[in-house]
Every structure is written in C-alpha cells, then in structure tokens.
Amino acid sequence: MDTRTIIDKIKQNKKQPNLRFRLKRETEAFTDLLFLSLFDIETPIDKNLPLLQEKFDLLADLACWDPEKACSSIWEDYLQALPEILEKLNLDAQAIADCDPASLSIEEVYLAYPGFYAIAIYRLAHELYKKKFPLVPRLMTEYAHRQTGVDINPGAHIGKSFFIDHATGVVIGETAVIHDHVKIYQGVTLGALYVAKNLSDTKRHPTIENNVTIYANATILGGETVIGANSIIGGNAWLTSSVPPNSKVYHNPEIEIRTHQNDK
Structure with a gap:
C-alpha cells in the first residue's frame, strides 16, 4: 500500500468522533491545580478560582458532547461543595496520622501518603460523579490510580475518617x-x-x-x-x-x- 492508502484506511478506522485524548491531559491539569489549591499554603485559592473555573469550562466543552447536558452549570454547585469535601479530607488525614505509628506529623500524611492522595482525588471526583458529569470523574480517579496503585471508582460511597495504609x-x-x-x-x-x-x-x-x-x-x-x-x-x-x-x-x-x- 502507498502512504495515501494507509492514511485513508487509518482515518476510516478512527470511528469515535468524540475521542479526544486532550481531555485526559486537561483533567490531570485540573486535578493537580485543584489539589494544590485546597492544601498547599503557597497556592492561593482566591487567585486560582477563576483559573479552576476556566479549566472546568474546558473540561465541560471536551466531555459534554451531548447537547442536552448543560455541564458548565455544574461548576457553581461543585464550588459550593468544596469546603465540605475539604473538611472530610482533613478528617481522613487526621485518621491516618492517629492510626499509623510511623507517621511523624500531619504534614507527612498530606505530602507523602499515597493512601491519602487516592482518597482526596476520589472525594473530589465523587462529587462530580453524583452530578453525572461524564468521563472526568473516572479520569480523575484513574490519574490517582496510576500514581498510587489505588483504584477507587468515583461511584463508591465512603464515609468519614477513612484510612488506607500502604495503599498499593x-x-x-x-x-x-x-x-x-x-x-x-x-x-x-x-x-x-x-x-x-x-x-x-x-x-x-x-x-x-x-x-x-x-x-x-x-x-x-x-x-x-x-x-x-x-x-x-x-x-x-x-x-x-x-x-x-x-x-x-x-x-x-x-x-x-x-x-x-x-x-x-
């Protein structure tokens, strides 16, 4: 086959018109910025909120190809839920610090414990899952899965003060x-x-x-x-x-x- 024929055959078999892998990269960037904005003392939440909304709007454009779903309207509800999510995550971190004799400080839990990171991304994704935001919640938890070896489906229901030790x-x-x-x-x-x-x-x-x-x-x-x-x-x-x-x-x-x- 000549090059033109090969290209044509490949194009014929690219059958998913909404399959944009950029969505995966943009979800990971949104997840990183959201995590830092909630926890990192040097990442100001007030300055980052407009940027987070901008990234969220991009995710809505990439993931919500169903014209009957107004995904961009989810942001305001999601924003309202963030303080409660953060409260739950602080309880998770404290549970780890209290239960694990190897933890030397609460800061160590936030910075070094893969179990905490996996729980954090799960909780942030779960809120979007509840609102039926397509694909993005699963991409968020799979991002954490790749980094920690912990596979938590965003649909799971997890209560307060959850502790995963060693994680993998x-x-x-x-x-x-x-x-x-x-x-x-x-x-x-x-x-x-x-x-x-x-x-x-x-x-x-x-x-x-x-x-x-x-x-x-x-x-x-x-x-x-x-x-x-x-x-x-x-x-x-x-x-x-x-x-x-x-x-x-x-x-x-x-x-x-x-x-x-x-x-x-």
Missing part, C-alpha cells in the same frame, strides 16, 4: 459502601462477585459498616455482602457472604513440611 493494590468498586472510621491495608479488594454488563444498575460490591479494619490482601465480594460494625477481617481472607458485627475473620493457611523422604 487496593481496589474499591463502583457500588461499594464504606461507613465511618474504616481502616484498610494494601491489596484489599472490595469487588463484585459476578461480572456481567446487565448488572450495571445493581449493587455489585460490598458494604463495610463503622469501625471495621480489613488487613492486607483480603478480598470481599458481592453486593449483598455486609461486614458488620467493629469487625476485623484478617489478611488474605476471602469473603462472599456477610459477617455480623463484632466479628473476627481470619485466613488459616495450610503448611506442609517437605522432607527428603516425601520428595522421592
């Missing part, structure tokens, strides 16, 4: 519900028991009640699965059914001692 490998599905003062560790999955497109409008992920601790690499699956308040789920546990409040669930590994005799 955590997965929290779209319909998961997490109540207040929950602590989870690296590798925890709050996932679906079945994966099928026709289940998109059903609750597929578990509910975690108040004051639950879930240790590393535990897997909890299913929309009807409820982990009762004040429970402890041990590392590597696998759960597909509910447990009552005040439970302790542990994985019991089987250990086989190999000898030269049974190797033969």
Whole structure:
C-alpha cells in the first residue's frame, strides 16, 4: 500500500468522533491545580478560582458532547461543595496520622501518603460523579490510580475518617459502601462477585459498616455482602457472604513440611 492508502484506511478506522485524548491531559491539569489549591499554603485559592473555573469550562466543552447536558452549570454547585469535601479530607488525614505509628506529623500524611492522595482525588471526583458529569470523574480517579496503585471508582460511597495504609493494590468498586472510621491495608479488594454488563444498575460490591479494619490482601465480594460494625477481617481472607458485627475473620493457611523422604 502507498502512504495515501494507509492514511485513508487509518482515518476510516478512527470511528469515535468524540475521542479526544486532550481531555485526559486537561483533567490531570485540573486535578493537580485543584489539589494544590485546597492544601498547599503557597497556592492561593482566591487567585486560582477563576483559573479552576476556566479549566472546568474546558473540561465541560471536551466531555459534554451531548447537547442536552448543560455541564458548565455544574461548576457553581461543585464550588459550593468544596469546603465540605475539604473538611472530610482533613478528617481522613487526621485518621491516618492517629492510626499509623510511623507517621511523624500531619504534614507527612498530606505530602507523602499515597493512601491519602487516592482518597482526596476520589472525594473530589465523587462529587462530580453524583452530578453525572461524564468521563472526568473516572479520569480523575484513574490519574490517582496510576500514581498510587489505588483504584477507587468515583461511584463508591465512603464515609468519614477513612484510612488506607500502604495503599498499593487496593481496589474499591463502583457500588461499594464504606461507613465511618474504616481502616484498610494494601491489596484489599472490595469487588463484585459476578461480572456481567446487565448488572450495571445493581449493587455489585460490598458494604463495610463503622469501625471495621480489613488487613492486607483480603478480598470481599458481592453486593449483598455486609461486614458488620467493629469487625476485623484478617489478611488474605476471602469473603462472599456477610459477617455480623463484632466479628473476627481470619485466613488459616495450610503448611506442609517437605522432607527428603516425601520428595522421592
């Protein structure tokens, strides 16, 4: 094939007229500026609000190609929600500082803890998800996922004082519900028991009640699965059914001692 034919064939197969990867880059820039404006003492929120609105309007132009959706009007409501989101995030940071003996200061949590960063971007994205802003909330949490290894779907519902320690490998599905003062560790999955497109409008992920601790690499699956308040789920546990409040669930590994005799 000559060059002209190759170009024509490629153009024929670029079938998504609204697929602009610039949206991804602009979402990341908006997310960075929003995070710094809320937390960084050297990034003035008053001066940045007009710039944030400008970036948001650009996202609305790129993401809201449905003429029946007036996405730009979401900004004012979103702006009104930011103080409450920040209050929740300060509670998250304090929970991490209070629970982790390795944290030497609250500033360390904001600056160095990937779990806090993932929670922060989730909370900022969740507010847009509730307003049905297309694509951008998912791009925000995927940006955090790429940086931290924590995959929180923006549709999840997470209560106050949430603590993720070490962070890497955590997965929290779209319909998961997490109540207040929950602590989870690296590798925890709050996932679906079945994966099928026709289940998109059903609750597929578990509910975690108040004051639950879930240790590393535990897997909890299913929309009807409820982990009762004040429970402890041990590392590597696998759960597909509910447990009552005040439970302790542990994985019991089987250990086989190999000898030269049974190797033969």
